[in-house]
Amino acid sequence: MNMNKKNSADAGQSPKTLRRRLHPDDRRQQIIDGAVAFFAEVGLDGKTRDLAKKIGITQSLLFKYFATKDALIEAVYEQVYLNRLSPEWTHRIADRSIPLRDRILAFYSDYSRLIFEYNWMRIFMFSGLAGAELNRRYLDHMHQMILRPLLEEIRVAASGSAVPTMEDLWNLHGGIVYIGIRQHIYRMPYTADPNEAIERSVNRFLSAFSVETA
């Protein structure tokens, strides 16, 4: 009756679970990657047992690498948020040797790769709803490092009498971000080319302030 210990010589059933021993760094990263995908899908209230099953490890192992579930979620935040807004963009936006329109399109071409990503978009929304401090900081960073310089550049380039406000810029930004929200939060079928939509949106915005668009 006791099927413990290595007496399985006759039944011949191979050990159900190949117990693979990973280097702690690799295992930790594997858990984080799995957790990002998992929590992005079901939300931060996802259960540790479900996560473990999805990764293919035991639930108890999670707690060998992260003291608490909150600590794991913190690691998820870190993985998702870290190095997302390159500080280089602040400078590139202000580089007047390049046409303003090109600078904006270059930024959003780069940035859209981020916001149109399933895991990012959903974890950003989940953490935002949960009131995570990180969201506020991220948006503040977006405001200070991207939109504010951008506002200044557009004001300088505006040749008409109309000049944009910061609220106008958030409107431009929001319209673009909303593409990702429709895709990944609301899961609406999306067939169009996001880059084209972005380009048209930017063009409309600039022409409203008489920034040459062609």
Added chain:
Amino acid sequence: MNMNKKNSADAGQSPKTLRRRLHPDDRRQQIIDGAVAFFAEVGLDGKTRDLAKKIGITQSLLFKYFATKDALIEAVYEQVYLNRLSPEWTHRIADRSIPLRDRILAFYSDYSRLIFEYNWMRIFMFSGLAGAELNRRYLDHMHQMILRPLLEEIRVAASGSAVPTMEDLWNLHGGIVYIGIRQHIYRMPYTADPNEAIERSVNRFLSAFSVETA
């Protein structure tokens, strides 16, 4: 040691809780209202005990009015989603006796009262992330009953060569909705006047397609 049953004659402590008896209809509505506010704040994974405490009733009473927690959430959806998009708007948008710009501004003036509402915005987002069918239906309704007629009207009114696409319209829409997202999802401090931002956004959009804006 047995402090059960009516042997509390000496301690004389008045009944802690005035047990108020409400008409079932009233109680049910009270629960729904409380649930809307509660789930909007903490998410649909909020615990029934916390909800009961917030309402000021016992947790068991919740299950006298709703068989399961899911049934309660369904009632919350119903309360929040029902009668949100007046079918009248489909006609008002197509009423060419009124300048197009006025029609659009009238719609968003009305609609923004909805999307800038805390409970609505957050429950819509929570349910969207949870994959609720109702979201899909709502957005589809928005597409068919509002944006599609709107697209047609703008195309007719466009006097230039440029003509908007449906994607352009979603961009306009998204930029406006994003105001509510910033306010209620990300809880960013918001001081500006939303109506002004909306008006400027609509004006930019229309002028891009040579629809007289003044």
Added chain:
DNA sequence: AATGTTGTTGATCATTTGATCTATAACTGA
């Protein structure tokens, strides 16, 4: 091959949580 280290598992604990059940008390009508 024997041994030591440690990454991993399975069982288990203590709470939490959705849901149920019985006793109670607030309101109604005679």
Added chain:
DNA sequence: TCAGTTATAGATCAAATGATCAACAACATT
């Protein structure tokens, strides 16, 4: 005033869930 009805509270159940711990086995070293 008193009995009947039922809305409500409090205790409790069973499953779920975050977290712990001793035992095991995979890999490295000798």
